[in-house]
Amino acid sequence: MIDLIKVYTKNNCPQCDMTKTVLEGEGLEFQAINIEEDNGALEYIKSMGFQATPVIVAEGVVPFSGFRPDKLLNLK
Incomplete structure (x- = not known):
């Protein structure tokens, strides 16, 4: 299980x-x-090359952006 998941969002x-x-x-x-x-x-x-939110960052996982239920379920 991933220890900490960070979700970069905007309003x-x-x-x-x-x-x-x-x-x-x-x-x-x-x-x-x-x-x-x-x-x-x-x-x-931006330094990671992302231009849209959400951006998901978690230990041991390549950061990704967008609504990706397939990748989110792999964070378990």
Whole structure:
């Protein structure tokens, strides 16, 4: 099981909301980080080459973006 899942989100993002809903439904703990409120987080995901949210970062998993239920279920 993954220790900490970070979900980089922004306001009014349906894909972000769906991602958090899937994680909650699977009982997975995560930290939601709003890039509109945290400039450092925005720069961090940009430095990894991402331009859209959500971005999911977890130990031992290649970071990915978008609503990806298939990848989210593999975080268990």
